[in-house]
Amino acid sequence: MQILKNQQLTENTWKFLPDDAELPDEPIDITVSLKRWIQDQEILKKYPGKLGIRLNPDDSIDSLPSSLKKVPLIEINFPTFTDGRGFSIAQILRTQFNYESEIRAVGEFMLDQIYYLSRVGVNSFALENQENLPDAITMFNEFSDSYQTSVN
Amino acid sequence: MYQYNNKDQTLINERVAQFRRQTERFLKGELTDDQFRALRLMNGLYIQTHAPMLRVAIPYGLLNSKQIRKLAEIARKYDKGYCHFSTRQNVQYNWPKLETVPDILEELASVQMHAIQTSGNCLRNTTSDHLAGVAPDELEDPRPYCEIIRQWSTFHPEFAYLPRKFKIAVSASKTDRAATQFHDIGVHLVQNEVGQTGFKILAGGGLGRTPIIGQIIKPYLEKQHLLSYLEAILRIYNLYGRRDNKYKARIKILVKETGVGNFTEMVNAEWEKIKQGMEVSEKHFESMKAHFVPPAYNSQAAQDSSFDDAISNNTDFATWIKFNTTDHKVDGYRAVFASLKAPDRPPGDATHQQLDAIANLADEYSFGEIRTTHRQNLVFADVEQSNLFALWQKLNALNLATPNIGTVTDMICCPGLDFCSLANAGSIGIAKQINDTFDSLDYIHDLGELKINISGCMNGCAHQSVGNIGILGVDKKGIEWYQITLGGSSENDASIGDRLGPAIAKEEVVAAIGTILEVYLQHRSQEETFLNTVKRIGITPFREKVYANS
Numbered sequence: 001m002q003i004l005k006n007q008q009l010t011e012n013t014w015k016f017l018p019d020d021a022e023l024p025d026e027p028i029d030i031t032v033s034l035k036r037w038i039q040d041q042e043i044l045k046k047y048p049g050k051l052g053i054r055l056n057p058d059d060s061i062d063s064l065p066s067s068l069k070k071v072p073l074i075e076i077n078f079p080t081f082t083d084g085r086g087f088s089i090a091q092i093l094r095t096q097f098n099y100e101s102e103i104r105a106v107g108e109f110m111l112d113q114i115y116y117l118s119r120v121g122v123n124s125f126a127l128e129n130q131e132n133l134p135d136a137i138t139m140f141n142e143f144s145d146s147y148q149t150s151v152n
Numbered sequence: 153m154y155q156y157n158n159k160d161q162t163l164i165n166e167r168v169a170q171f172r173r174q175t176e177r178f179l180k181g182e183l184t185d186d187q188f189r190a191l192r193l194m195n196g197l198y199i200q201t202h203a204p205m206l207r208v209a210i211p212y213g214l215l216n217s218k219q220i221r222k223l224a225e226i227a228r229k230y231d232k233g234y235c236h237f238s239t240r241q242n243v244q245y246n247w248p249k250l251e252t253v254p255d256i257l258e259e260l261a262s263v264q265m266h267a268i269q270t271s272g273n274c275l276r277n278t279t280s281d282h283l284a285g286v287a288p289d290e291l292e293d294p295r296p297y298c299e300i301i302r303q304w305s306t307f308h309p310e311f312a313y314l315p316r317k318f319k320i321a322v323s324a325s326k327t328d329r330a331a332t333q334f335h336d337i338g339v340h341l342v343q344n345e346v347g348q349t350g351f352k353i354l355a356g357g358g359l360g361r362t363p364i365i366g367q368i369i370k371p372y373l374e375k376q377h378l379l380s381y382l383e384a385i386l387r388i389y390n391l392y393g394r395r396d397n398k399y400k401a402r403i404k405i406l407v408k409e410t411g412v413g414n415f416t417e418m419v420n421a422e423w424e425k426i427k428q429g430m431e432v433s434e435k436h437f438e439s440m441k442a443h444f445v446p447p448a449y450n451s452q453a454a455q456d457s458s459f460d461d462a463i464s465n466n467t468d469f470a471t472w473i474k475f476n477t478t479d480h481k482v483d484g485y486r487a488v489f490a491s492l493k494a495p496d497r498p499p500g501d502a503t504h505q506q507l508d509a510i511a512n513l514a515d516e517y518s519f520g521e522i523r524t525t526h527r528q529n530l531v532f533a534d535v536e537q538s539n540l541f542a543l544w545q546k547l548n549a550l551n552l553a554t555p556n557i558g559t560v561t562d563m564i565c566c567p568g569l570d571f572c573s574l575a576n577a578g579s580i581g582i583a584k585q586i587n588d589t590f591d592s593l594d595y596i597h598d599l600g601e602l603k604i605n606i607s608g609c610m611n612g613c614a615h616q617s618v619g620n621i622g623i624l625g626v627d628k629k630g631i632e633w634y635q636i637t638l639g640g641s642s643e644n645d646a647s648i649g650d651r652l653g654p655a656i657a658k659e660e661v662v663a664a665i666g667t668i669l670e671v672y673l674q675h676r677s678q679e680e681t682f683l684n685t686v687k688r689i690g691i692t693p694f695r696e697k698v699y700a701n702s
Contacts, residue, residue, distance in 0.1 A: 143307065
């Protein structure tokens with residue numbers, strides 16, 4: 001599967017591991033829920049592959065640890081495109097946690113949200129429908145200027 | 153007034169192009185109904201009972217004559233020759249075709265207008281005092297601050313998918329003419345003890361199903377922190393506002409359920425994290441104020457004697473002056489209301505001919521500008537007293553001089569069942585009955601200041617819960633009934649009206665209003681207004697009379 005990362009088509013290497021799934025035998029790149037990331041810290045420390053976090057809208061971002069900066073990927077899940085909490089979560093990660101690695105939008109966000117998402121600091125996008133990738137690339141340039149100070 | 157620079161113009165042009173692409177994708181089936189719904193609403197486009205409805209933004213209610221002519225042209229070309237001014241100072245077209253909306257937006261963009269964020273769960277048009285800049289009781293002109301908020305809120309990337317809509321109102325006067333206590337955020341210009349201008353911030357007010365009066369969460373905010381403070385409130389709301397139930401999703405419910413103390417702490421904690429680096433510079437305030445410098449007033453205006461003569465010689469003119477004009481901060485000038493509440497017209501509607509004529513009159517008598525009011529009338533803000541008689545005659549000829557501003561027939565009325573897909577009952581019909589019944593100007597003037605607000609459903613677009621008399625349409629097994637409330641107010645003495653009793657059948661509403669007015673006239677002392685009488689004697693005498701035979 002391809003994703004959009006830094007406005008380029010990129011092959012995805014990451015897989016989300018549901019809370020009830022066992023850790024994979026192969027050291028593939030996985031993301032886990034915040035709950036699992038906090039609860040299974042000791043076990044996860046020993047996992048040989050790369051490890052990222054998937055945030056849901058009602059996850060308490062205040063409970064994120066300061067070691068967050070070392071996490072290579074944070075996914076922000078959009079259960080529906082109308083749930084805009086992910087926009088604030090991205091903004092806070094970038095501006096208050098000074099998180100610099102990849103923030104990826106996953107789930108039911110719309111192509112038409114890509115521009116605003118990129119402005120609040122989301123820099124990669126996993127589209128459910130791969131056919132939309134060519135259209136998605138055009139969404140970054142919908143506006144040439146802006147009124148607010150934001151991440152981008 | 154504010155003039156777009158290249159950046160503003162580029163942004164709205166890009167918005168038109170974006171919406172044109174979105175409309176094309178929707179018509180080709182590439183966007184679902186739900187997806188397009190969210191996108192079209194953020195461009196003011198509803199799908200209504202008969203046709204789409206397009207709501208066009210009038211930032212803080214200010215229009216120039218070129219823009220008014222464009223509104224008239226759009227009414228002619230794309231609609232049925234008229235438009236409707238709303239309670240949030242915006243304007244609505246009830247009959248555009250979906251495919252033509254991008255063209256309408258392009259026409260609007262050519263005169264620095266748009267429909268951005270006039271609907272949807274986002275930051276809406278910022279409203280203000282229709283007498284901004286001319287009111288004698290004003291601390292400072294609020295419009296530069298409104299424009300700063302307008303720019304900050306336009307295309308704000310973080311707050312476009314909020315739990316629910318979000319409305320900000322700004323007032324700078326002793327008398328609150330912008331209903332700031334019933335907005336998600338109310339911003340009041342205030343002075344601290346050493347005379348510096350800053351803001352008092354209210355949050356959590358709102359009308360609709362659960363009317364709540366906003367509470368002060370920041371008694372004094374230094375003005376450079378305006379945007380960081382608004383941003384902190386919005387972030388807390390975006391993260392913690394309820395999304396499980398749309399009727400509990402407004403910030404008023406968050407403030408109520410969290411408690412104003414806790415809510416304020418959350419906002420202040422967020423604000424402390426972000427305020428540094430977000431300050432609005434003095435230079436920016438000054439450059440914004442430069443857009444709102446007072447026009448070139450005639451310093452000899454008060455020398456004119458023809459005005460006093462005309463008042464003495466013409467009682468109709470004198471009556472119009474009394475009801476439809478108001479004091480101005482500059483001697484020899486008055487602000488003039490054009491009444492959109494003529495008895496034979498739906499409240500708030502204007503025809504394209506009227507709009508074109510208004511544009512010409514604005515050029516001739518009021519420095520080319522017009523304001524819209526949240527009570528759905530228009531204002532010529534800067535009319536020299538020597539011109540009032542001529543303006544009155546011309547407005548009269550246009551059916552825009554009904555001397556009823558602030559009286560029983562100056563009703564706020566939503567489009568109701570006739571146009572709106574949400575409505576349970578008609579509202580324009582009730583307004584018409586009230587007009588037909590109370591057709592004696594002497595009687596209307598004797599009643600004095602009296603605000604009737606009529607909404608066709610619980611959503612309360614006409615703010616019935618803060619009407620001195622509120623009329624709310626409800627549906628009972630397919631039949632239209634009306635719930636009456638008394639004693640509401642959206643001004644300084646903000647209050648929510650009390651229910652008079654059980655809902656009343658459509659054909660009995662006007663008789664009930666007549667009875668209520670009789671009770672008032674029996675009980676009022678001297679010059680006491682309807683609202684003050686209700687507050688003094690309570691609702692019982694009204695209830696007993698209205699329901700006497702049931």
